[in-house]
Amino acid sequence: MSSPLGRAIEAMHVSATTPNGQVVGEVTGWYDVRITFADGYPERVGEAELALQVQRLARLLFAARMSAYHAIVEEHLPQPVLPVTDQDRAYEADVERLESTGQSGDGSVRISGIAMTQWAVHIRPGLTDGVGGARVAELVTEAANAFVRDRVAGVRRLKNLHYVVG
Amino acid sequence: MSDLIDKANQIVKKAIEWDLSQEGIYPDGHGGYVMPGAYAPMPASPGYTMPGQPPPPPPANPVQPIIDKVVARYDDVPGLFEPFTWCPKGGDFQNMSTGMLPTLQRLSSGQIDSDPVTHSPVVPNPHLDNVATVATDVDNWHGEAASNFVRNYQSHFRTVAESQFIAAAVLKGCLEAEDAMWGEVAANIEQIADRTLSALDKMDDTGKNGFVFGLTVAAAVVATVVVLPAGAALTAVAAVGSAATIAASATDLEFSGESAPVVVDHMRDAIGKLKQQIVDTETRIAKAARDMGNLIESAPVNQFYLNRPLLAAEPGGLGSDEG
Numbered sequence: 504m505s506s507p508l509g510r511a512i513e514a515m516h517v518s519a520t521t522p523n524g525q526v527v528g529e530v531t532g533w534y535d536v537r538i539t540f541a542d543g544y545p546e547r548v549g550e551a552e553l554a555l556q557v558q559r560l561a562r563l564l565f566a567a568r569m570s571a572y573h574a575i576v577e578e579h580l581p582q583p584v585l586p587v588t589d590q591d592r593a594y595e596a597d598v599e600r601l602e603s604t605g606q607s608g609d610g611s612v613r614i615s616g617i618a619m620t621q622w623a624v625h626i627r628p629g630l631t632d633g634v635g636g637a638r639v640a641e642l643v644t645e646a647a648n649a650f651v652r653d654r655v656a657g658v659r660r661l662k663n664l665h666y667v668v669g
Numbered sequence: 670m671s672d673l674i675d676k677a678n679q680i681v682k683k684a685i686e687w688d689l690s691q692e693g694i695y696p697d698g699h700g701g702y703v704m705p706g707a708y709a710p711m712p713a714s715p716g717y718t719m720p721g722q723p724p725p726p727p728p729a730n731p732v733q734p735i736i737d738k739v740v741a742r743y744d745d746v747p748g749l750f751e752p753f754t755w756c757p758k759g760g761d762f763q764n765m766s767t768g769m770l771p772t773l774q775r776l777s778s779g780q781i782d783s784d785p786v787t788h789s790p791v792v793p794n795p796h797l798d799n800v801a802t803v804a805t806d807v808d809n810w811h812g813e814a815a816s817n818f819v820r821n822y823q824s825h826f827r828t829v830a831e832s833q834f835i836a837a838a839v840l841k842g843c844l845e846a847e848d849a850m851w852g853e854v855a856a857n858i859e860q861i862a863d864r865t866l867s868a869l870d871k872m873d874d875t876g877k878n879g880f881v882f883g884l885t886v887a888a889a890v891v892a893t894v895v896v897l898p899a900g901a902a903l904t905a906v907a908a909v910g911s912a913a914t915i916a917a918s919a920t921d922l923e924f925s926g927e928s929a930p931v932v933v934d935h936m937r938d939a940i941g942k943l944k945q946q947i948v949d950t951e952t953r954i955a956k957a958a959r960d961m962g963n964l965i966e967s968a969p970v971n972q973f974y975l976n977r978p979l980l981a982a983e984p985g986g987l988g989s990d991e992g
Contacts, residue, residue, distance in 0.1 A: 582876075658873060
């Protein structure tokens, strides 16, 4: 049995599209990410431009996800305004420096980011010609989910460091 | 509140899983826990036995002591919620408080036309009005009995009727306060369970894991004062009633917790404070009822009751209410 908050987030679905309309990202539930491309788009633009668009999408998708997430939290677990402690400041400083990475199973796509603001996406040159655009989308999705898992684990490490162990 | 214990068990499960995950121990999908990579699972027995000897016992699970320690940490949680599954519920006192309304109506002479606790209008009993005007009906009645009637009965009737009306209103207020209080108890304990579960789910969120438990039990019951007619002197009596609105005066307990033990500790704290609010509020309600009872017992004749007429003690069947 999930909590009221958990149930609402498990039912959450957000999406974002790049301004050119060619790259679409979705988040379902807590962290399940899926990225798709318009038919033929990866083949047309090549890996460098595709990586740039995925990078752009990451910012939009993260903003959309956090907006929906905060609305749900406000409804089910209203947040108090608590005094900020030295412990909080130290934790927040570390979170702002937290670097997360994720890559596809075959290593052809790698996503990294610092504090969910500075993103870098690398797609191996020639990948699209080798596997096709649909497969590239699957590999980007794999890397994105690995990135999210690494980010969640990193946040937990910092929380343990500052609030649990410390 | 039927699923309150289910929620308590979920809190225990989530907290245990969180604590064990910090040790690298995870649910095995079959109701147990495993520490991946810590040891190779061993068969229950080595597969052979010495002739005439019992098979050796299965190897002990090396993480069992950790599991036992974590499980013990949350042993008390279902017991904290259990009393709330059988305590009174909002609505349990509704019939009794509604049942007091005809009593108020019978005792309302029209001099007081509203419930002094709730200020709701009360339809007066026209028969009581007649007592005030009975003197003209018995103008031709003279003698000791007539003057005794006026002195001992008619002249105090209004005070006694109004005092009894107010006493009944105080009792009705106590019943409504009970109803309001237990209604809020149910809402508060459900909120504590739900928000504890939610806070346990939100623990890996990047931001601070804050949560608020709003306790509204004390605020559900308001104090008021009713005034008894007592001739020239008026006696103010403390009473309680159900609050019309409680949102503004709720007690918000604000916490944050980044680990399951801390979240559950705050939950324990909130349940403790809720129980204290119940005790304090029950004490206030009981005091209002007891004070009124004491007042009735200690009040002089002609405040809550009239002198018993001598006729009642005489032969002839006048001693009973039907007489």
